[in-house]
Amino acid sequence: MPDAPEVPVGPEVRQPVVTPVRVVVALCLVAPFVAMLWVSSYAKADPAFIGIPFFYWYQMLWVLISTALTMIAYTLFQREQRARKAARAEGGARS
Numbered sequence: 905m906p907d908a909p910e911v912p913v914g915p916e917v918r919q920p921v922v923t924p925v926r927v928v929v930a931l932c933l934v935a936p937f938v939a940m941l942w943v944s945s946y947a948k949a950d951p952a953f954i955g956i957p958f959f960y961w962y963q964m965l966w967v968l969i970s971t972a973l974t975m976i977a978y979t980l981f982q983r984e985q986r987a988r989k990a991a992r993a994e995g996g997a998r999s
Contacts, residue, residue, distance in 0.1 A: 932977040
């Protein structure tokens, strides 16, 4: 038996799983799927852009938009993960 009495540990504060940042990340990742699966919105030839039918340039535009949205989602998620890790370390340091 140890000689030192046990120190009561306070209840661990759990951070919420669904946060506004994670909702934004999810929207950034889902938007390209919705845009590409909603075919009736872009299944047409007009307006053409530099001779390229709308159907093709719209899809190519979404390649760029998807890249930007994925980068934004990654950055937001990494920032939130670092903040959660810092908050967890700070909470552990106080105990």
